[in-house]
Amino acid sequence: MDPLTEIFTQMRIRKASFTRLDATAPWGFVSKGEQAVKFVLVVRGSGILTAGRNFDPIPLRSGDVFIMLDDVPYRLFDHDGSQMIDCVDVEKLRVGHRIELGGGGALTTFVSGAFEIDALDAQPLLDVLPKLLHLKLDQNRSLAFQSVLELLAAETEAPGLGSEAVTSRLFELLFVHAIRALASHPEGPTHGWLGAVADRNLAHAIKAIHAEPARDWTVETLARQAGMSRSAFAARFKAVVGRTPLDYLTHWRIYRATRMIRKRGAALAEVSRSVGYESLAAFNRAFKKETGRTPGAFRKEAVREAAFA
Template sequence: MDPLTDILTGMRIRQAQFTRLDASAPWGLNSGGESGVKFVLVVRGSAILTSASHPEPIALQGGDVFMMFDDEAYQMHDHESSLTMACVEVEKLRVGNRIALGGGGAATSFVSGLFQIDALQARPLLDALPRLLHLKLDQHRSLAFQSVLELLAVETEGPGLGSDAVVSRLFELLFVHAIRAYSSHPDAPTRGWLAAIGDRHLALAVKAMHGDPARDWTVESLAQEAGMSRSAFAARFRAVVGQTPLDYLTHWRVYCATRLMQQRNASLADVAQRVGYESAAAFNRVFKRETGLTPGAFRKAAEQESAAV
């Protein structure tokens, strides 16, 4: 199993919201930052985007998509001289899932979405992604990715029966295809597990670890999976991933353990064995070193957080 599939399996989108926004020049809006994954698809027209991490204006054209993965504030407008309206004020213009604003000039239409994902489940993914991901129309896209974008535009233009459920599923597909597009993008990271799965040798070792984290892996056995010598594999893995192979394995085992501990019927002893630790003491020691919490304290905190949602 490849790491992306492993991470996405079981990860579900919650509290999905979408808006069809029709803006006419002059217009502008600013968001103080909302928690969750945010995306905007420019259906037609153009806009300018700025954010705290990208103060230089980013030109958006019809077909472009941008996604944000934290609560960073951002601004969008038709021209840098246009006044911006706070999103809380823009919301007052909402009629159903549509909002219209602006001065009646050149038109720009967007589909914007906001959804929540389990931060724990998605942590390896969020750690590998930039705070702001901009995917231009003129960059290579798969037919499937483009089809999802077109379906979103159509579904929000003329909602039908079950539209909210359809759009929520399309959000999930958009999320996956955006990550795929980013992983093959020229600006994709050159370090980390996303970079490793783009390396034909290292990908074999990473997939092996993800497929069987409980196995008693050694650098030698992982090098065999990669079809490389031990020394060449160890050096290449550290250069690309930024960790030694066994450090990465430990990190992945602890992540797998956190997912298993969200299942109320899994005992801590069972979790320890399923991620490769023969003794609870060894598992407790490694888990606390990696997370700062004992497994028991972590599970209690996770249960409290789940009950509060």
């Protein structure tokens, strides 16, 4: 099992919403950002995106997708001279899932969506992904990814019975395909576990850890999985992932443990054994070192959060 499969197996999106926006030139709007995962597909036309303070203007064309993983402020417009409207005022133009704005010139159509994901579930993704992903329409886009985008555009063009449920599922597929596209791109991530998955040697070790996290792995046995010498493997793993192989193993074990404690209500001794610790004391030490809390304290906090959710 690879990390992305494990993360998405249990992760679900919440409070999904979508909008089909028809903007006729001249047009422009500005957002202060929002606490949600936000994506935009350019169905037709073109535009310019600026986000945060450290990003250069990004030209957008039909078929492009961008995804924001944080509350990054941004501007989206057809040209520099366009008047900017605050997104709060843009929302006032909404009729159902559609918004129309602009001056009546050339048409640009966007399908945008926003959804929430549990921060703990998604932490491994948030740790390695950039705040802004821009995926251009090019020959490297898989047929499956393109099919999801076309389904999404069609569903928002003519919503039918159960449309919100369909769109929510398409958001999940879009998110997975976007990350896959990023990981497979020649200029994709080179660090973190996503960088390791893209490394033809390290990928075998990463997948082995995720397939059997409770196994008594050593640097030597993981190096054999990668088909490398112990020293070369240890050096490359640390350079790419940012952790030693055994530190990464501990990190992933504790991540799995936090999810089990929150979602299953399993006894701590059972959780400890399932992630590779025969001794509850050793599990407690590793858990506290990784999270700053004992498993018991973490459980109490999770119960409290659930009660007020």
